[in-house]
Amino acid sequence: MSVTTTVHLNFRDKAREALEFYQSVFGGQVVAFTNGEAGAVEHPADTDRISWGEVRAENGFHVMAYDVRENETHDAGDRPFFVSVRGEDTEEITGYWKGLSEGATIMADLAPSGWAPLYGMLRDRYGVTWTLDVAAPYAG
Structure with missing residues (x-):
């Protein structure tokens, strides 16, 4: 049995852009879908926000990200991780x-x-x- 750890990054309206940037650096594939695509829209501002996304590359790089929803607080902090x-x-x-x-x-x-x-x-x-x-x- 094995366990893997993947960093999950939280953004506000920057998740897709960040995932595409990391893909340009490390390679791999971006997979992402919006709240609208998932049928999980509670606030109109959330429709085009990323509900779940990731970059996974053959070299082992893997990162996940999403856009924090409108009704949730978001403070990226100075260096939380x-x-x-x-x-x-x-x-x-x-x-x-x-x-x-x-x-x-x-x-x-x-x-x-x-x-x-x-x-x-x-x-x-x-x-x-x-x-x-x-x-x-x-x-x-």
Whole structure:
């Protein structure tokens, strides 16, 4: 038996745009449907909002997202969570960094660190904080 963890991102009117952006960086397919398509419209403003969406790529990347409904509060907060992307290939991680960096605020440049061959942190143009690093063997 196995368990997987997937980051679920909450937006207000930006879910589809964000999913398409992440797909452009990591590849894979966007699957998304609106409240209107799901027959779950409680407020007219919710009709075209994403009820459920995801990007899933063959490289293992997977993220889910939706648009918070009109009758629900939404405050993205400063840094309520980080999305961590860890890989073994420097070139691959650098490519993801370059994609996510477009319009982002760099919090820590992608560079060698004391614990990883490469590590960086940024807040993307949607307010999501990402850490990217190249895995290093545990030295125990």
